[in-house]
Amino acid sequence: MTRPPETVAGHLAAAAQHLHAARGHRPDDVAAAMTAIQQVARLAQAITLDLAAAAHESDTARQQGAASTQAWIAHTAGISHRDAARDVQLARDLATTAPQTRAAMDRPGMSPDKARVVTSAMGKLPRELDDGDRTVVEADLVAKAQKHSIEDLRLAAKRSVEAMGRDWADRQEAVILDAEEKRAHRQSEFWMRPADADAMVEGGFVLPVLEADSLRSALESHTSPRHDCMNQPAESTDLLDEKPTYRHKLGHAFGDIVRHLPADCYGNHGGVAATLVVTTDFETLKRDVERAGTDSHGTRIDPGTIRRLVCDAGVLPVVLGGDGKVLDVGRQKRLFTTTQRVALAQRDGGCAFPGCDRPPGWTEAHHMRPWAAGGSTDLADGVLLCARHHRIIHHTGWDVRPGPDDRPEFIPPASIDPTCTPRHNDRWRPKQAGDPVVRQAVA
Structure with a gap:
């Protein structure tokens, strides 16, 4: 064994003293105790490895009646066979390919997970490196492991030969990243379960990191404090019973991203672009009755949501009469044209709901006078609303109408x-020709 018993006893004694002092909960004592016990934990992990x-080399497990070293450690340590196998593999790698890492296992900053990063990198070094080169590379990785987080260490490991020169590292990193990209593409997957009893759908995905970063950037821009309309006063806008968590905000943001996908860019689906078809009846659109509708996947949709979706270019409404016959299939005049949307964006500057700062790209054009009730698809009757405030207008009793200056005004x-x-959106905008000039009185 490379670590003498007196070293172990010394660390345990020091940790015991710090733990006794930490009972008073003074921050300095607690921090000292944590440092001491982490040192003991690192030492115990190093000795365990x-x-x-040694157990693997001496066949101790079979002498103890176990089928393998992995099975013996799983039983004696109370861990899974999978975790035991990982520990045995790490112990063998440290003993055969990473002696410097093995010697450093009890140093501050080290851990079995970091050791796995180093041993994995050592196993992927170019064959043309000699023993001296490998020693230099491992020493560099061990130094980085003690200094940096495991996330940064993983990035550094892709350039593990950096100690030998930048050109070496550039070539190595390019090969590793190319292999990772191809492997990630093969492993990409997506799944969705059917809706549950609460009309919620659970799903998941596995994506290459670049695509995941693109999604993460979109979600984070949509949930940043500057654009966080969720933080508006609950009494005026909140549809939820309590303040949403960050995960809930990400869920709402993901829904907004899906709603704003261009429906005409994903091929043909049964003769129709990638479009959600919603079947409803004319009386529901006119608010004469409150009757649910059905989408093209068989999902039932509440009346308020149907009236909101009618404003969405990514949804094709099929309107039925009282006899169940089709009265209308997605009349184009219900949708605002690109030119009209540009004009609305120029007028409203984004979501027009009071206090909202969502940009035009995250909005939907809404008819202030419902389309089904004869509302016209023109600028005077249009208003831009983000998905959240579009939902509020349709579900919570708020109303919107053209104001005296033709800008939308919202009635709570x-x-x-x-x-x-x-109420109005007080978004700042540069003065235009014809705007009134306000002069400060001079004392």
């Missing part, structure tokens, strides 16, 4: 404001 390597329900005083 040494013993695992009496439960929020008994006077129902109209």
Whole structure:
């Protein structure tokens, strides 16, 4: 064994003293105790790996009646066979290919996970490196392992030969990244379960890191504090019973991204571009009745959501009459043209709901006078709303109408404001020709 018993006893004694002092919960004592016990834990892990390597070499497991070293360690340590196998493999790698890493296992900053990164990198070194080169590379990786996080160490390991020169590292990293990209492409997958009893769908995916970074950037830009409309006063806008968690915000952001996917860019699906078809009836659109509809996947949809979806270019409404016959299939005049949307963006500057700062690209064009009730698809009757506030308009009693200056004004329900005083979005915009000039009085 490379670590003498007196070293182990010394660390245990020091840890015991710090633990006794930490009972008073003074921050300095707690920090000292944590440092001491982490040192003991590193030392115990290092000794455990040494013993695992020795057990494998001496066939101790079979002498103890176990089928393998892996099975023996799993039983004695109370861990899974999978974790035991990983520990045995790491112990063997440290003993055969990474002696410097093995010697450094009890140093601050080291851990079995970091050791696995180093041993994996050592196993992938170019064959033309001699023993001296390998020693230099391992020493560099061990130094980085003690200094950097495991995430940074993984990145550094892809350029493990950097100690031999930048050109070496560039070539090595290019080969590794190319192999990773091809492997990630083969392993990409996506799944969705059928809707549960609460009309929720669970799903998941495995993506190459570049595509995942693109998704992460979109989600984070949509949930950053500057663009976080979720933080508006709960009494005026919140549809939820409690403040949403960050994961809930990401879920809402993901839904917005899906809703804004260009429906005409994903091929033909049964003669129709990648479009959701929603079947409803005319009375529901006119608000004469509150009757659910059905989408092309058989999902039932509440009336308020149907009326909101009618404004969405990515949804094709099939409107039925009282006899169940089709009255209309997605009349194009229900949708605002690209030119009209540009004009609405110029006028509204983004979501027009009071206090919202969502940009035009994250909005939907809404008819202030419902389309099914004869609302016209023109600028005077249009308003841009983000998905959240579009939902609020359709579900919570808020109303929107053209104001005296033709800009949208929003009327809150009496439960929020008994006077129902109209509200406006106070988004700053540069003055235009014809705007009134306000002069400060000079004292």
